[in-house]
Amino acid sequence: MKITCLQVFLIGLTAVFVSITYIHCENNQDCLNCSDSCNNETGYCNGSCTYGYYGSECNSTCPQHCYIRCHRNTGECTDCKTSYYGVNCTETCSERCHHKYCNQSGFCLSCEGPYYGDHCEKICPSNCNEVNGCDRQTGECIYGCNDGFWGNYCENNCSDRCKSACQRHYGTCWGCKPGFGGSNCQLNCIAHCDSCSRNDTCYECSKGWFGNKCELQCPVNCRNSICSKFDGSCTCSKGWYGENCNNTCIENCDSCIDNTTCNVCSEGYYGQYCESSCPSNCTKCNRSGEKCTRCNSGLFGDQCTCDVDQCSKRESLSHCVECKNSGWYPKIGGCCRCSDNCKGGHFKCDNTSGVCLDGCESGYYGKHCIDKCSTHCIGNGTDCNSTTGVCPYGCEPDWYYSTCKYGCSLLTPHCSKCTQFKDNINNFEVAGCDECDGGFYKPVLDEFCAPCENCLYDKCNGRTGRCLKGCKEGWYMDPYSLGKCDRKCDTNCFEGLCDPTNGTCIHGCKDGWTGDSCRFTCSSYCLNKACDQFSGDCITCKPGRYGNMCYDSCGYCLEGTCNQTTGICEDGCNDGRFGEKCSQSCSQCMGGYCNRQGVSNNTLTSCDPVNGHCINCLNGYYGKECDQKCSETCLEGDCKGNGVCSQGCKPEWKGTFCEVKEPAKQTGLSSGSVTGIAIGCVVAVILIVILAYFIYRQRSNEDNTFKTAKMGTLDMNAIQHALDLQAVTKDITEIQANVQIARNVYMAINLSIIVPQTAVHVLINNPVNADLAVEMDFGGNI
Template sequence: MTRLVSVILVLICQNGLSIQTCRECVCCRDGTNNCDSNRNCVYGCIDGYYGSKCTAECLENCKTCVNSFGCTECKPGYFTYECNLSCGNGCLNNTCSVLSGECPCKSTNFVHGKCDACSGLMYGDECNYSCPSNCGNCISDTECEWCKNTIYHGSYCQYRCSVGCIGGRCDKRNGHCTAGCNPGFIGDKCDTCSPGLYAPYCDLNCKENCKACFGATNCTACKSGFYGETCTNTCPFGCKGNCSFADGRCLECKLGLFGEFCNITCKDGTYGEDCSELCRNKDVNCQVCTLNELGGYGGCTQCHRGYHPVIFNNYNHSICKSCPKNCNGNICDNAGLCEDGCVRGKWGDTCTDNCKPNCVECNQRDGKCFQCTNDTFSDDCLQKCSANCNMTDNDRVCARDTGTCLHGCNTVEKYGEYCDNQCSNACINKSCIWKTGQCLEGCEMDFYGLFCNNSCSNSCLSHTSKRTCDGIKGHCSFGCKAGFHGKRCDNICSSLCVNTTCNQTTAECLYGCIDGFKGPKCAEADLKGYYTRSTLIGSTIGTFLAGGIIVGIAALITFIVWRRRNIQTKQLEVHGYENTIGPCGNLSYDDTHENDSPVTYEDLKSRDERLYSQITTSQQETPPATDYVNYSS
């Protein structure tokens, strides 16, 4: 037992599971028997322990040692004198030099030497993943340590430095040019052209009045006093300084002027130096007018409903013109475009285009129909509704988008979404519900079901001028023909029933079972009634015949016995013997008389008794007539 405990302790120590020093002799190499009389280990210690008695434990990662502050060999994966540094992840078999940490690498993806870093453009614990293409070195696929040639920026060097950076170089973190901008560029990233320049290298001049541009005809900002994409439009004279680049609205008005374009000096409907002039006197449909450069009538800027301002060739100012006649509600904007849609049958910005034929109303933008004439459908209203669809006053015949009938079919003999299906001929008057096809007035004679598509069973009893079965479930109205049962009389009575006849509801045999079976439905074998009626009749006749034969034989035997007795009696009388009748009715002879002749009577008697016994046995083997009666019925 002590030896077993010692072995267990050695194993615990060898596997690094012990939290205490080993006892004397327990941790000796090659077992406890290698300990001398002084309890010193003869062949040294097991891994992890030192001392003459192997009771002291080495440093944590030491495999072997001779003292408490240094190792002679490290456990796999560690190096240095104290075994306190890990070998590189790429070391083959996780083993490295105890002094330098160098090792052969498990693959060429690691840096030769300590195999603790990835070589080339690889990353990962096993250095088996490639860095993003623009990385000089990386930690992962989304984080580069630095970018190639410093001409990229972003977390994984996904962006190229601006062409405006001197030398094309920028800071990896934010893309700011590290050496400044090339001529013609401005901004931290040198990605914007200097005012008045454009093109990829900011070396072309914008148009005359452009302050900044994307191209020869695409200004992004204008010099003071101009607006528009090409900066060729002059801001209104009432603007103080600049106006909106998009539409010329004044950012600030000169003294005494107001309005979006700084062209109004009077309240709506008036103009002039003292605002005494009425706009309507110049244009009856003008609601708001403006001044010209000389302070006179400058034209209408806002018209009454149904009109919009427009400049004609023979006018130097705007006048009010009627909105396009097909604008819905006669409403249009200042540009003369219909704002509230078109009247029916028209489409387009000015509602001058006609909707397609059969199209009552169409989309103002693209002309697609969303209301067709009553008998057409589809986006272009060119498809006809089914001729079988029911028509109603002022209502559509079919759905505009699908063409399905909206108000049923125009005849009760049709059904379906498009009224293109024929009702069943078995429906009364061939009429059915238009949505489902179910018969509307029930079924014709000898048919049943919601769709009258089932025939009554041929096994149903019929009745003159009346339905053979009900029109819903097909149940026979007057019962079943002989030999059938069930609500629809579609089940055949058991062939074990007499005359194959049974109860229509329960299927029980009405006249009993054929020979050899019993039970309400004659489904059970009748072992007692093995003999059939024909067998019973035959057996009865046989019994009577056998009985007659036996009686005849008995009479014949009786006659023979009687005759022989008479002959024997006479013979005895002749010879002087006395005879008596015994208790069994047999002849009894006096022993005093000596009979030297054969006793033929006894021989005859014995033979007759054997014959009688055989006949009786034959009668007992034939069953009595009562055994043929089938009580199971």
């Protein structure tokens, strides 16, 4: 609140009226936007303004897009709301700024893909491998390139021999197309070779070929036409067996050891010799044929006789309680057909449980009559107990147990020869395995046959399991495992393949690994961790490193680059270092620079990177070590690297090094004349001194004459003395000039005679208070 008052002051008998305005901030009502309080004397806000206001009285509104507050005095925004920038936040951030965020200068904090630049005004290179994959400032593809391109900006095409991609910085291929090899796939492999090395050794043969030079063809019936590169061994195609896959298995057999024993039946068949067909609803069944392992579409159950569509009533999605037709009974999931082996047909069964009401037809047994009597029951399998399936008359030879369903291979899987004995408790014949099928062996103290693990052609010793023909691909023999192929090739082997005798990776290592078995990592200083498989030497070093494994640093090389083999700094050294590898420091020099010995203190810039000699010196010094001083007679004391005065000589000096004093100009006087003049000057000076002394004494004796003389009366003797003194003073001045001339001449011709240096001080006090001081030095200055 402002209050104006009229105040009266009395000055003598005169009244003076003065108008004075007082400011009162009652309850801060005039400073509503103060964050603190109002000053009663000034009317200004104490502290700061509330958000959104500025000014001395906080009565001005900040610009619209200021964030929270603005400058108290100027009203300029201290920060802007999102998407705005500028002094008053009136400018809008670029639409390409990520979330439209930018700083006060309008520079985007980050860009929407695929843009970059201060204002996201530029488009990232099209071959960057991510939509947002370039540096916001430079546009470099920081996340690498799309397959087929390399370079900082992915501007280069990979070699067309690369398998897919190549290394981003150098274009080195990550694997080659079949038929090419080398670090950049520059080598043409020999015929039938898909992958080769720099010494033309083939790593991988084309399909259908093997041998060191891939000159031999794989057996015709190798699966997928692939065989071992070493010996041509292979996994046979279906229906073939033998070392060269040139023998056919028995009919309906996919995999066998010989022409009598089948390991795997073709789909739809079962039995020891794959002689029986699976039930019609099965597409695949177990070896005994009793159970389907895969049903036709829509069917399920052990015999594939159940159908989900036959259910007419369900209590839940999976629980069927009633079937559509007779001859079916409900089961979880649907309805199952009663067995056709019920006496009288499948209609003769209980519609709830599926149990055959009148028993089974001949040759079948069980409640549902789905189990078949063994064909190896004596009596041709047509006569067995309808409930248990026991053969009443025993079994045919080599078949065992009460149901005669177990031959050696079924009783003990993969057993080819059994030892028969009587089970007196159960009163039927049983058997123990004595020999195993091909591809299996009988471990000591074990009842079952074990597979020949990872043995080539599944050939192993029947008792020990030792592989007889070597190992399958991807496996090798441990020297302490008694010939078993129980060691898997290291996962770091390229394509997972190794030598089956010792585990050496035959196709090299995956990137980043080294050693015979690829169990050691490449040096972390190898570029992309790529190194030689056997030596571990890096293929290429990371920038700034050198040596076989790139352990050594380029140190003080210019820009940190050096020869990656020798470490020599080919581009020179950083300032203050010298030597082939810039390993020596110039720490003793002025500014940190020196020569090879590091002794100079007068260098200006750097030293030669090879010999350590200083390249430039401070003014006033020269030489390889900047340890020699320029001649004082050089103009401005400056000289070149060889000591020659670079800007000429000081006056009166000449010569390459300004070492010669120039002679004074001749004035027509001979040296003898000059000598005479000089000696005469000395004598004259002596006389002047005597005369000056005489005058001084004379003046002292006659002072009283001047002091007692009456006004208007002249003492002629005193006047005469004064006149004489003036004349003498004039003569002295002329003598001084002559002495200077004589000195100059003397110094100019460099007299060979020695004139003793004489200093004469003359003090003459004349009546006019003119003190005269003269100092003469024939060897120096006047």
